[in-house]
């Protein structure tokens with residue numbers, strides 16, 4: 479039988495603001511923090527519980543017994559009012575997590591809100607300063623061991639550097655304006671890890687880092703985003719903030735194994751690790767390779783890019799769940815392991831092809847500077863021979879030139 483307090487709680491849950499999780503926005507929350515006065519989902523409830531009852535006291539709306547005073551507290555506060563307090567000064571560059579985001583992001587968001595109260599006290603937001611220094615574990619380029627490296631972020635210099643020995647020259651200098659940072663915990667095998675993808679002498683390079691402390695990795699992630707947003711604000715002063723936020727680093731739209739054939743009919747199907755990073759569909763021998771084996775640029779559908787399901791044609795051999803990615807230069811024959819996997823790839827690639835190009839989609843990242851017609855780049859750091867890149871459509875090349883002027 480539904481008791482009086484449970485009925486009151488279910489009524490409160492219908493109020494606008496209370497009908498989604500106060501922390502991640504998931505619909506129909508069925509837990510609550512009764513000292514904070516918020517309705518939350520199960521995943522966020524477990525994070526609240528891990529902070530300790532001195533921060534947050536958690537109960538299930540239906541399975542636990544509620545005191546009158548606790549229900550009263552829920553009535554007095556509620557999600558909207560709590561948001562106004564605990565999210566008062568969230569900096570625009572901060573990535574607010576949504577449902578299904580990586581655990582480290584959601585957990586640190588919740589701890590930042592209620593444990594550290596960072597958004598009530600902006601002076602606690604060390605990541606907005608444009609500079610950061612500290613140590614991260616970095617995976618070796620040639621071997622799989624992780625070593626401690628000092629990293630230094632400097633927005634003014636447009637660099638993220640790392641040092642093997644603290645007082646010696648940096649081992650690597652990453653250009654901040656050409657850097658993407660993504661959480662990829664499953665692939666890296668560490669909860670608090672990030673993948674840094676950037677251009678080095680015209681070649682895409684990946685670096686994998688982690689830190690045992692989730693707060694530290696989250697802080698680095700936000701610091702890179704904040705520095706990039708400041709740069710964009712300078713480069714595009716007329717653009718709205720919401721427009722610029724769309725250009726900040728994103729996690730990969732999809733990653734996984736696919737089979738791929740070469741350009742000739744006699745080429746065998748080979749298993750490759752594919753990563754869709756914005757408009758760049760990269761493939762690798764192994765998930766944690768330092769360099770992609772190749773990249774397929776996905777332009778706009780109006781420029782001759784399309785995706786289709788087909789079992790044959792264009793030199794493709796029979797494969798289990800094949801599909802074709804067609805670019806103006808070449809048709810790529812790929813195949814997924816399962817029907818569901820193929821459907822997932824078709825959906826994200828289709829969305830990419832339909833999305834209008836922005837100037838930043840077409841930064842010079844795919845081509846060496848001053849050579850907009852090139853479609854073969856030498857791999858300076860890899861002995862496996864030249865890497866083919868799709869030739870860009872003229873419109874893309876024009877956008878590149880436009881962006882190069884604004885954003886370099």
Ligand SMILES: [Zn+2]
Nearest residue numbers: 499502519522
């Ligand atoms: Zn939630």
